Amino acid sequence: MSVASSSSSQKLKVGLLGATGTVGQRFILQLAAHPQFELAALGASSSSAGKPYIQAVQGRWKQIRRVPDNVAQMPVYECKPEHFAECQVVFSGLDSGPAGPVEDAFRKAELRVFSNAKNYRTDPLCPLVVPLVNPEHMQILPYQRQQVGTKKGFIVTNANCSTTGIVVPLKALEAKFGPLDKILVNTMQAISGAGYPGVSSLDILDNVVPFISGEEEKIEWETAKILGGIKSDKTAFDYHEEHPLKVSAHCNRVPVIDGHMECVSVSFKNRPAPSVEQVKKCLEEFTTEAQKIGVHSAPKQAITVHEEQDRPQPRLDRDWQNGAGVNVGRVRECPVFDIKFVVLSNNVMIGAATSSVMNAEIALAKGFLS
């Protein structure tokens, strides 16, 4: 039984792949009561398929809120398009192992796929969209459809959760003060970023692990695609080629459940560099297209600038605005670069499920789902 069968609304029917996972559970909570989307089909691996959702996540549901009543008895299917025939959109919280072929099969079946997985982020036809930064990259979608031979089907990806946190303030700074030159970022990443069961307690308790496979490369590469533009013929991205970005990342896993902290230092191409006060004002005033359109999941404030000297902190600030914006604090001069600050973003919300849902809301508002 789907939520759809008990509803007479005109909501868009959506499916969810990877519904049982860490990110999948966050999608469930967002989509179970969404004003425009109606959860109509759930998918996961063959070990979950055939069970009602509540049974499939037994012992693995790690959210403080309970499984929503209107989702608990929905059946979990294998991730095959035939089970999602009534859907127009699918969200994907799939493990990157299966995500490549599965998401492509859904696109070929004329579904619009909004994915968290890394597989298509580097695809030159796929927009890599952080909704508070570069929704205009979705303008490539007609060309993607033309190239892959679909009428409606496409894939939009969102970014790595650590990339997502930093590109929001970086975009604000570039928009106001011109191109950035160098960016140095040190991350302190929550354990939920590794999924469930993820990092073993013996590895992470009383400890910090200074390595997350592939993460530094993703931050360094994705930042240029996201902060770059889309070419005027809407068939390619420019990867910030006019002013190549130099990005260096150090990634660490820390014993925090949700919320990635990142210490960022930046230098600007233009001289003189902006002052601390100018930077704070710019971050506070940054307003995104998602907010201007007024999509349901957009935060009121894209960047919350904290003045207290010891904020933001994961436990205190990760759920501010339902985790849909980013938090910046400790904005100060950097004696090596120009400016340094701390960013906190909720890795499973704006770093994952919220980004996908907001991307779909923007796509709907801009007519890409008709």
Ligand SMILES: NC(=O)C1=CN([C@@H]2O[C@H](COP(=O)(O)OP(=O)(O)OC[C@H]3O[C@@H](n4cnc5c(N)ncnc54)[C@H](OP(=O)(O)O)[C@@H]3O)[C@@H](O)[C@H]2O)C=CC1
């Ligand atoms: N956690 C985070 O902060 C972020 C994660 N991501 C990305 O989102 C995706 C999901 O991450 P996360 O939720 O943490 O991972 P989990 O390991 O918690 O969940 C993975 C999901 O994929 C399903 N799955 C696994 N193998 C298959 C298969 N062969 N066929 C169909 N379904 C399968 C699982 O189903 P079952 O339960 O049945 O095994 C489960 O629903 C990943 O690609 C990850 O890189 C992106 C940004 C942030």
Ligand SMILES: N[C@@H](CC(=O)OP(=O)(O)O)C(=O)O
């Ligand atoms: N690697 C991230 C989460 C993640 O899955 O990233 P990606 O979607 O880029 O593979 C973390 O550990 O916090």
